[in-house]
Every structure is written in structure tokens, then in C-alpha cells.
Amino acid sequence: MGRLFGDERGITYLFLMFAIVLIGIATTTAAKQWKGMIQREQEADLLTKGIEIQNALALYSATMKAGRVTQGEVYPQSLVELTRLPKPFLRKAYRDPMTHGEWEYLKGPYGGIMGVRSRSVAEPIRKHEFPLPVRHFDGKKSYRDWIFQFPNPSMAGAFPSTVPVNVPPPNAMNQFPTGSNQSNQANSQPSDSSGPSGNIMVPPASSF
Template sequence: MAGSVLKHRAAEQGFSYVVLMFTIVLIGLGTTMAARQWKVMIQRELEVDLISKGIEIQNALAFYSASMKAGRVVPGEVYPQTLAELTRSPKPFLRKVYGDPVGHGDWELVRAPTGGIMGVRSKSKGKPIWQHNFPPAVRHFDGRKSHYEWVFQHPNPSATFVGMAGPGAMVPGSAGPQGASPGAASMAPQNPAGMSPPQAGLPVYPTAP
């Protein structure tokens, strides 16, 4: 009789142990999945921030060049030597010198043959989650394999700000209506307090890579 009770208790303890281990495994799997989802969510937010700030810098470089060339015959583009030049009064083109949201530091500067800054890129070599459906100003980012390949520059391969500035808006570095020459003073939009133009809203982030 006593032996049967002991065997029954041992069986119960063994079953409880199995249930406990199974529960621990489930909790571990759930925690791992939650951590991965959290990491993906954070990366998506950082990539949206990277695109937003990168486009703002790209626009600022375009407006800077158009402003410096206004009323003058200047071959090619005119670029600043530092990003800080884009923020200086009396006509700042950039609100502030942003850092690299993904690389967590300074941008890597893309220099023109003349030595000026024609663009910026993240120092991150990580693979982006965002692969398609980019804003018009950086539509050429489609299918790029790393953040490092996202180069925000003027002139840019997408060759358009249409969709950001709006239909009929003047685009720095491009011909205006009736064949107006690039670089004309009228091409730079009038911005409140001389600040760079507000950025158009970014599209909804793709729900799947």
C-alpha cells in the first residue's frame, strides 16, 4: 500500500517536472520572439528617422547650391565645406546638424571632386528592413543591401523632388516651366524665417520586409 502511494507521488512529481520544463521552454520562446519583434520595430523606427533626416540634408544641399548660384554663371554645383554651413544665418537651409540615427555617430561625408560636401551616408553596414516603396527623392534606394548604400546627395540619382515639394513646385537644380534655366533665384522656395522647407510625410513603413 505504502509502495503504491510512493510510486503515485513520484509519477506526479515527474509529470509536474515535465510541465514545468515545458512552461519554461514556452516562456523562453515567447521572450525570444518578443525580443526579435522589438528589435525589428526599433530598426524600422531608426530607418524612418534616417530617411527623414537624410532627405532633409539632401534638400538643404540642393537649396544651398541654388542659392549660391543665383544671379551668377557658375558651372556645376556649389557645395558647403561643412554641414554646419547649411545652418548659418541669415539664410539657414538646415535646422541643425543631425547625427546618423542608425550609425549612432557622425555621418560619413561624400565629397565632390571640388572638395565640398555633395552628400552624406550612414556608416552602418547593416542590412535594411526597408527595401521598397521609398519616397520619390530616394526611390533609387530600392533593393540596396546595406544602409551604407543609402547615399543622400545632390544631385541625386532619383533626379526629382516631385512628390515632396508638390505638383508645380520649383525644384532646385532642374529646369522650371517654359525652360527656365537651373539655378535661377526663383527656384529656391520661400521658407518662413529662412528655414529649410518642411519635409513631406514619409509613406507608411512596409509591414513586411
């Protein structure tokens, strides 16, 4: 009898250990699924808010340039500036959805903020089939590579590999000609997109 009870206790112990292992596997799987779901939500939020900021930068530049001759795009000094009345271009100064902190800002060649990107270096879940305004995100390896800027490669119709991440210095930018011969001078400029420093230049808004 003692041996029988001992065998039963051994079997019960094995079943208990097996159950603990199964619970651990199930918990790990559920945690991974939950983490993936949270990341998908943050990723979608990043795309939504990033595109909204990108559009706000475009509207701001177009409004500030109206009736003026400028040497390129005009950019705000902060995202808060885009939210100010009487004509706000952005509903609020969003924070980075991936880190819940500040964005990393891309400075324009003549000052101001021309774009934002997340500080997260995590690998995106979504890698293809992006919305038209950010189709150049295709194949990017991290969220930090998702740069929401104006102008951008998708608007210019360029391939991502032909557009630098860093903005070229002001002396490498195209200058907007003035006077009545503006269109003739623009047509006579060489088609080579490389500036004096060898960097590819951000195309002027008039080319879109």
C-alpha cells in the same frame, strides 16, 4: 504511495520544463519584434533626415550660384554650415540615426560635402516604394548604400545601376561654358555621359 508521489513529482517537473521552454520562446519572439520595431523607427528617421539634408544641399547650391558663373554645384564644408543664420537651410546638423554617430561624407568634385550616407551595413527592412527624391534606393542591400546627395540619380531620371557610387574627379566633370554662346555650346556637347577616366559623370544642375 511513495511510487505515486514520485510519479506526480516527475509530471510536475516535466510541466515546469515545458513552461520554461515556452517562456523562452515567447521572450525570444518578443525581443525580435522589439528589435524590428526599433529598426523600423530608425530607418524612417534615416529617410526623413537624409532627404532633409539632400534638399538643404540643393537649396544651398542654388543660393550660392545665384548670379554667378560656376563650374558646377557649390557645396558647404560641413553640415553645420547649412544651419547658420541669417538663412539656414537645415534645422540642425543631424547625426546618423542608425549608428548615432557621424555620417560618412561624399566630397564634391571641387570640394565641400555633396552628400551623406549611414555607416551602417545592416540590411534595410524597406527595399521598395521609396519617396520620389530617393527612388533610386530601390533594391539596395544595406543602409550604407542609401546615399543622400545632390544631384542624385532620382533627380537625373537615371537608373541606379548607371550611376557610380564614387564621385568622379574634377577633370571628369562637365564644365559650364561662359559667354553668350553658352546654350549653343551646351547643345553641341556630345551626349556620351562617360568622362575621360571612363566614369559616368554627375550631370550638371542645369540638366534637371
